[in-house]
Amino acid sequence: MSAEFEMTPPDLGPTGQMRGCNRWMTDRPCGAMANWHVIWDTDMRNGIVCDEHAIEAQRRWVPISVHAFDAPCLIAGSLFVVDENRCVLDDGLGERESVTSAKEPA
Ligand SMILES: [Zn+2]
Ligand SMILES: [Zn+2]
Numbered sequence: 001m002s003a004e005f006e007m008t009p010p011d012l013g014p015t016g017q018m019r020g021c022n023r024w025m026t027d028r029p030c031g032a033m034a035n036w037h038v039i040w041d042t043d044m045r046n047g048i049v050c051d052e053h054a055i056e057a058q059r060r061w062v063p064i065s066v067h068a069f070d071a072p073c074l075i076a077g078s079l080f081v082v083d084e085n086r087c088v089l090d091d092g093l094g095e096r097e098s099v100t101s102a103k104e105p106a
Contacts, residue, residue, distance in 0.1 A: 019069065022047035023056070037073040037087065039065040039080055048073065 021030035034048035038057050041064060049057060054066050065085055072078040072087040079090050 019048060021050035021053055023049055023053040035069050036066055037069045038063045044080065046073075 019034045021032045021034045023030040030050060030053060032050035032052070034050050036049050036051070036054035037046065038049055038054065039046040040061070048069055057063055058066055065080065067085050067087075070087060072089050075089065077090050078087050080087050
């Protein structure tokens with residue numbers, strides 16, 4: 001089942017210039033303009049997808065979030081904020097509840 005839908009994290013520089021859909025199409029990624037950020041689980045497995053594959057993701061699976069792609073989505077160390085359903089840069093204040101901070105040991 002996972003082989004049917006295999007998404008690898010995008011290999012991107014910090015500027016996030018490349019925004020190709022990660023949806024794996026047999027032997028290559030879809031590559032269409034990715035407008036959506038999909039977060040699959042609380043381990044922060046995630047990927048960016050085009051309009052078509054954002055719809056598919058929600059039809060066929062149950063991601064914890066599908067939200068509009070924004071710059072922080074692909075920046076290492078940014079946080080997914082559950083309440084706001086978006087990614088933000090980690091301001092270090094620790095005031096936001098996020099999946100990543102929620103994972104940290106108490
Ligand atoms: Zn796609
Ligand atoms: Zn995001």
